[in-house]
Amino acid sequence: MNQQELQALRAMIVAHKRWDTLFGVIGILALMLGLMTFAALFADMAINGLGRISVDFLTSFPSRRAANAGILSAWVGSVLVMLVTAFAAVPLGVAAGVYLEEYAPKNWITDIIEINVSNLAGVPSIIYGLLALGLFVYTFGLGQSILTAGLTLALLILPVVIVATREAIRSIPQIIREGAYACGATTWQVVSDHIVPYSSAGILTGVIIGMARAIGETAPIITVGALTFIAFLPTMPFTGELPAGPFDWLFAPFTVMPIQMFNWTSRPEAAFLSNAAAAGFILVLMTLAMNGLAIWLRYRLRKNIKW
């Protein structure tokens, strides 16, 4: 290659790299747009709501007077419902994901399950509410309780958990499976000793995305009968009067954060709107805490897993 050709080559490379730089800038801008929107929304809630955030706000029940109203029953309800959701969705979703990846033969039943899972991801949440009302409340007689709400949301986020589980399982090298089988392990031993523990980081990601969605849902929860005004807390295990069993709280009436928020946003008094902002702020903080916990857990888990 002579000098002249070399010059032409270099000129072309400079031209090409200009596009690279341009895209780099566009990429940063797009990323910033996303992050700034989040920051702006969060800041807006903070500004409108910060005046209302206090210990009282967290430890008071709802009230007709905006200044006295609090979110005690709402955040306790949210936490309990999320607990049920997590306890239902994680085992179910992981089991389903494990089945699809480790057991399922490649046949039409598997195909149907697969299409179903992704289809369920697109069913509007309110329809889950209608389903749960018919199924959990009336057919199974679970009542309009924390249990029903938790299970409903569990169904709602199941597809996300399943998809995340499958992706995580797929990233486990085949050689690890073969190593375990070669030791004489049964399929179930391989799954419980290896597949599930090693994919737990990825499963967590799915759980987090799902739970972040579940914690903000309103429509299905109202449909299954969440309340709005409730000025007492579910009986905690071992604290109530003696006949109360450790699982009574599952069947207690409840409300959750987003419902409280929606109710306040539709009230005429402006003071309630700042309550709503404050509740929104705390809701995002709760999500953030959940995420933070999971990201930390994920980090811990990943540290121990190297292929």
Place this chain on the structure above:
Amino acid sequence: MNAMTDRYETLLPLKAEARNLSFYYGNFQALKNINMPIYEKKVTSLIGPSGCGKSTYLRCFNRMHDLYPGNRYEGAIDFHPDHTDLLSKKVDPIEVRMRISMVFQKPNPFPKSIYENVAYGLRVRGENARSVIDDKVEAALRGAALWGEVKDRLKELGANLSGGQQQRLCIARALATDPELMLFDEPTSALDPIATASIEELITELKERVTILIVTHNMQQAARISDYTAYMYIGEMVEFGVTDQIFIKPKRKETEDYITGRFG
């Protein structure tokens, strides 16, 4: 073609014997009518160009192919002293794998502690007594010439070891359950020369206790460590014999061409 008419030339005890073994990946026949003895407490190595079916053959012995759909065996592998066909449908692949262990090309320690890696085979067998496991883990690590290096860090992750140590850890894992036959699939091809040398030494020691079948793409390695050598080519067993004889005066032209680097 049957290169095995002279297979009973020695009077050594057999550990296993492949008889008319064919194997199919779906419609693709990867092994063609293989006959081959495996003598007890000897090292038998499989050589041959890439893709000739060495790994496929090795993995028939512990029924690894059962893990994937569409695979099919034909013929038999007679396992001694039970005189049972390992490939029979009535045989439980899990039992087979409990008696025949395997070491892979790339070290594949589980992301668990060194101790748990070695103990895994015992746990799978339902062994829970701490003292029994402790003893066997130590014995296996000693057997794999790793005990000295790791005895103070049994709680550390297996992945924190060097490549050669990891491979020895995998060998310890395979040893812990007292297998009767050990399969090695190119156990040193991902390792550096020094680690390779230590593994080769280890294999030579192991044959005191267990029968070994090893795949290698490295003829020098086969020459160094094995008692018997089989040369495979595109799914067929071309020649089987005492290693020295195969490398010094092979009976078949194809084997000679391969060994002297002139096949094609």
Place this chain on the structure above:
Amino acid sequence: MNAMTDRYETLLPLKAEARNLSFYYGNFQALKNINMPIYEKKVTSLIGPSGCGKSTYLRCFNRMHDLYPGNRYEGAIDFHPDHTDLLSKKVDPIEVRMRISMVFQKPNPFPKSIYENVAYGLRVRGENARSVIDDKVEAALRGAALWGEVKDRLKELGANLSGGQQQRLCIARALATDPELMLFDEPTSALDPIATASIEELITELKERVTILIVTHNMQQAARISDYTAYMYIGEMVEFGVTDQIFIKPKRKETEDYITGRFG
């Protein structure tokens, strides 16, 4: 250690020359002060045990290590005829890669049609004229001895070809842009013997037109196809010389041990 004091024993034109080349993965020094000439329109092969740094060395030539953070070069690779130092910070790696193409161990066709796979390098250079591309694609496929097999299915996915065909497709892709130097990293280790033979034949033809540097773990292959051979061991260049001489009477003891299968 410098095994290269006699490196100008021939008077052939040089295509490139490594000078005091060292390379670091983070803190790990994978190449130690390597000196080596690469003669124009010859096939030079690199042999050595696994992990000795063959791939690492090869990938210095097209600055592949720049893709990963933490890697560091020392020394120089002088590229002729313009005497550009390939490793200089001032030289754009893209420019280097446009002049030096590479074929990898595992065939890695893009998920595109056969035609687009070969045309990729041209498109990257901004070539859009259909007729020019058509001509060059055909020439490259002919050069890679693949034209006859694929000329009627250029629109099909590259992944639909067999392993050996895929590797030839990758060679065609590397050829299409008229490189001055081609790098091959164990191009046949994932292929069966027949495909391997066809690739070897192809490489022998290619050297009429282009300089070739090839890594192989197969000494027979090195002996068959290369004019010059370099033996590496744990990051060092132990011996470089005319292939026949290296295989028949190596100067160094280490090389001889490796070639006769007795190192360690």
Place this chain on the structure above:
Amino acid sequence: MSEPSARLKKDLTRHVKERVIEAILFLAAFVSVFTTTAIVYILVSESWVFFQHVPLGDFLFDTQWTPLFDDAHYGIMVLLSGTITSSLVALLVAIPLGTIIAIYLSEFAPFAVREIAKPFLELLGGIPTIIYGYFALLFLTPLLQKVYPDLPGFNLLSAGIVMGIMIIPYVASLSEDAMRAVPMALREGSYATGATRLQTALWVVVPSAISGIASAYILGVSRAVGETMILAVAGGMQPNLTFNPAEPGATITSFIVQVALGDLPHGSIGYQTIFAAGLTLMLLTLVFNLIGYYMRKKYREAY
């Protein structure tokens, strides 16, 4: 040698135990099928009543949607047009932005940026949607009106855009995972021919990850189609047969929520329409998913 030795024989208890576990796991996987069946059963049985009152032809071809009015019309097209228009706007925002962000994070950004930015981006999906609704109504619409003064105060455009921002994390985060899963060998192959980052990203990485990217898009579409509150607040809730995003409109989901929580007596025809509308929506997402499924199937073996 027909009978295997005792030591190698199949262990029956272990075999049975494994089968039982497999059956349990299968049931877990089947929950999704069961859920769908239950949903379809509820929707179909309830819309059955509806379709006895409203001919299917009217439902599909009428151009007005006034099921709750005295002069009732049941043209689902009207709601479909709103759903499709707002989803399209959302996708026009989310797909380019999400894809650009995904490419940037996977191919351009330094490690630290990627690890920090991604979780925060994912938080965008965790903000209550009502907040997005008011964001569209009180911030974005006035902003758009500055550029385009004729824009009504309630419109599908700003609702759609905000919806798009909301689903960016779905598109970006999942596509980025898919792109990162592309084997390094393909990237190396591209760089080795002298390609720049952008050329490699657009011509090799994206096509290779297309199946994963497609499922990210599908999930995004599904989320957009199923979104409610943003439209209820900022979209106008005005049944309007239009594909012009600059007009107000109503969507299937917002209609369902409105009626399900409204003052209508349950069991009335007006109430029953939500099931017919829900069924339509189910079918719509099913179509999207089937397309996505076949696309993925087609490209799955790409590398």
Place this chain on the structure above:
Amino acid sequence: KVDGSSTVYPITEAVAEDFQKSKKNSIRVTVGISGTGGGFKKFCRGETDVSDASRPILKKEMDDCKAAGVEYMEFPIAYDALTVVINPKNDWIKSLTVAELKTIWEPGAQGKITNWKQVNPAWPDRPLKLFGAGADSGTFDYFTEAINGKSKSSRGDFTASEDDNVLVQGVARDVGALGFFGFSYYEENHDKLKAVPIIEKDGKPAVLPSLKTVIDGTYQPLARPIFIYVNVKSADKPEVREFVEYYMKNGEKLVKEVKIVPLPAKAYGYNLEHFSKRVKGTKFGGENKVGVTIEDLMKMEAK
């Protein structure tokens, strides 16, 4: 257990709050919002003790209750005054007659009456933008019946929302806007909106909505009563009895406090009396009635 309309919710919430306090939390009251229809559905299944309703019980619901053997008592508890509002910059409207409202809102106006000029040639040439409650709400039913003479008969091309704050935003932003919603939302936002005095019939004076005009019955026809329904069986439970009694005794004060128009004090007395006598059934015969003044209502109650 109380459930039902979101219009009545603030009152019931206030009552529940104070009632619980006065009982030192020994009695647990819960209040939900599932809409009047959803509330009645639960009420008629016997799941709730008290149902909040923004309209009288309808025929279908009466049947449901009967089928389930649920008997109920009906108590009006407050007035919901619908306020017609315009943008404060609108300087051409001083008052509106019911006839004019009808021209604007009747079904035939859909797509035709889109400009103020078309309603009254004296008014300027400005696009007319309409805002109102969603077609599933009691508010909407009542408004249409009062203005157009027939429940649910209305044009469809207006911006609807369940969330009156959204409507407030809409009207506040558009000079040509006209909307209707609950009085309290106007009260809270009267710096952003202007209420329109309504002329019921030619010859009658234009009346602005206010506490006084609603209570004395001059603000017509857009004031409607709202109710609670009590399950007769539950009424025998001491806690429900005490709750209802507390409701009626403190109703007036609490209703005012949540910015809703209370009934005259006398009316609560009647309610108490009826409660103790367990007067069952509805006075509305299963349909909405328009223009019922407090006087009428009390007369009906007296019957």
